[in-house]
Amino acid sequence: MIRMGAKRGPRVGIALAALLALGACAGGGKLASVSSDERSAIEMRLMRDISILASDEFEGRKPGTLGEEKTVAFITDEMQKAGLVSGTNDPGSAWRAPVKLVRSKPFTSRIEVQSGKRKVELDADAAAAFTVRRRELVERAPVLFVGKEAEEVAPEDITGRVLIMLGEPGVSPRRRATLFESNPAAIITVVEDSAAISRVNRGYGRERTMLASEAEGSLTAFATQASMSDVLGEKAWNKLVKAAEDKDFTPRELDQTITVEATSERVEFTSYNVIGKLPGAVPNSGAVLLLGHWDHLGAACGAEDAEDRICNGAVDNASGIAVMLELTRRLKAMGPHDRDIYVLGTTAEESGLLGARAFAEAPPVPLNTIIGAFNFDTVAIAQAGSPVGYIGEGQTPLDPMILDVMDKAGRDLGDSDYAARFVRRQDGWALLGEGVPAVMLSTAFGSEITLSPYLSGNYHRAGDELDTIVLGGAIDDLLLHEEIVRRVADTSLYSPPGDE
Numbered sequence: 075m076i077r078m079g080a081k082r083g084p085r086v087g088i089a090l091a092a093l094l095a096l097g098a099c100a101g102g103g104k105l106a107s108v109s110s111d112e113r114s115a116i117e118m119r120l121m122r123d124i125s126i127l128a129s130d131e132f133e134g135r136k137p138g139t140l141g142e143e144k145t146v147a148f149i150t151d152e153m154q155k156a157g158l159v160s161g162t163n164d165p166g167s168a169w170r171a172p173v174k175l176v177r178s179k180p181f182t183s184r185i186e187v188q189s190g191k192r193k194v195e196l197d198a199d200a201a202a203a204f205t206v207r208r209r210e211l212v213e214r215a216p217v218l219f220v221g222k223e224a225e226e227v228a229p230e231d232i233t234g235r236v237l238i239m240l241g242e243p244g245v246s247p248r249r250r251a252t253l254f255e256s257n258p259a260a261i262i263t264v265v266e267d268s269a270a271i272s273r274v275n276r277g278y279g280r281e282r283t284m285l286a287s288e289a290e291g292s293l294t295a296f297a298t299q300a301s302m303s304d305v306l307g308e309k310a311w312n313k314l315v316k317a318a319e320d321k322d323f324t325p326r327e328l329d330q331t332i333t334v335e336a337t338s339e340r341v342e343f344t345s346y347n348v349i350g351k352l353p354g355a356v357p358n359s360g361a362v363l364l365l366g367h368w369d370h371l372g373a374a375c376g377a378e379d380a381e382d383r384i385c386n387g388a389v390d391n392a393s394g395i396a397v398m399l400e401l402t403r404r405l406k407a408m409g410p411h412d413r414d415i416y417v418l419g420t421t422a423e424e425s426g427l428l429g430a431r432a433f434a435e436a437p438p439v440p441l442n443t444i445i446g447a448f449n450f451d452t453v454a455i456a457q458a459g460s461p462v463g464y465i466g467e468g469q470t471p472l473d474p475m476i477l478d479v480m481d482k483a484g485r486d487l488g489d490s491d492y493a494a495r496f497v498r499r500q501d502g503w504a505l506l507g508e509g510v511p512a513v514m515l516s517t518a519f520g521s522e523i524t525l526s527p528y529l530s531g532n533y534h535r536a537g538d539e540l541d542t543i544v545l546g547g548a549i550d551d552l553l554l555h556e557e558i559v560r561r562v563a564d565t566s567l568y569s570p571p572g573d574e
């Protein structure tokens with residue numbers, strides 16, 4: 075599960091009409107009950123898989139590391155043992171769908187203002203520039219002052235110039251993104267003081283992982299008001315700031331030129347989504363997707379002087395992968411099902427749902443043939459019998475069928491408002507934004523009382539280890555999904571809306 079604030083998902087545009095079109099058929103009897111012996115057997119297999127994935131040997135499963143290789147190999151192996159075939163639908167890349175990633179960490183930065191023969195370099199505590207490329211250099215570029223948030227600037231005035239805009243980081247990103255579309259040489263956002271520069275350095279200065287397709291450079295710089303006043307002249311600067319308040323303000327070209335240089339430690343690498351498939355018996359009847367992210371935060375994650383720095387991610391998300399694999403084994407045993415069941419282990423969820431977004435960009439089957447997607451993330455928290463958090467409730471045509479299965483299984487729906495808070499923080503969001511009915515059902519998210527001790531405790535810390543795992547709720551979740559997926563995969567028990 076990703077952090078709040080790391081969200082960078084697509085916009086959702088799911089028509090509520092689809093909901094009213096009621097996709098569910100009746101049918102499906104009472105749930106088969108499971109003996110306590112069988113529950114114990116399931117628990118043992120979950121424990122085994124989690125203990126492997128969350129072992130120190132897997133190094134916290136960071137994309138691009140040896141830990142990734144071990145993780146991807148383990149998942150592939152388990153899928154094969156369960157009787158799945160490759161689900162990439164690409165013989166040239168069986169089981170593994172490549173995801174091109176870039177990891178970049180800002181390294182050096184320089185901003186220099188030239189007025190005639192005078193040349194002034196801004197101090198490090200008064201300015202900073204960032205790139206995701208290895209190096210970007212803009213030399214003695216003309217400068218355009220574009221004022222505050224509101225004004226529109228003609229694209230031809232922007233291209234090739236260094237823009238100076240007033241604003242605060244956190245308020246201005248949207249305007250910056252719009253301005254960058256017209257290819258300025260760089261954008262310098264003027265912030266209040268050096269405390270703001272420190273904040274910017276803490277944010278932009280961090281290591282980031284991105285989809286390679288989105289890691290094109292844009293030279294983003296920040297400078298304090300005082301430094302601008304210094305290099306442009308106090309009078310001139312105050313005049314500009316005042317002019318920007320005017321409702322008739324138009325951008326102004328300055329007499330100075332500016333040099334901006336930034337470098338980063340940039341690594342390009344290929345990570346993998348693992349995709350398996352249980353082929354269905356009825357051709358062209360659509361597909362069901364199970365997914366969970368295999369990645370976590372790696373081996374250099376805890377405090378630098380800590381004895382244990384590995385974020386093993388036992389709950390987040392070795393547990394989700396283990397439940398998904400066990401569900402797959404059980405579905406295989408009760409098959410064949412009518413529809414194809416795809417099983418996806420995503421990479422780089424922790425960096426912003428990147429693997430799920432890559433899957434949505436290049437899916438092995440058209441996205442509109444996926445009639446239900448079920449995500450497993452951070453599942454091993456609740457006791458058996460806990461209410462079920464339903465993330466994605468009200469956003470897909472799956473609701474009536476899911477609620478019916480829950481009702482028949484005697485399962486209680488958890489706190490819907492609480493569950494809704496997490497919809498953007500899980501892989502399903504990347505699919506939901508593309509119109510795929512993607513939900514996440516988990517006892518871990520059933521109530522704040524259940525989840526919040528984890529979030530304020532071991533979440534994204536080295537303490538997320540095997541000995542904290544609680545499997546009662548996870549096994550409930552698994553059995554609930556078994557019934558739901560069995561129905562969704564059966565053409566006589568479930569039809570997507572508009573298909574009856």
Ligand SMILES: [Zn+2]
Nearest residue numbers: 075076390424
């Ligand atoms: Zn996470």
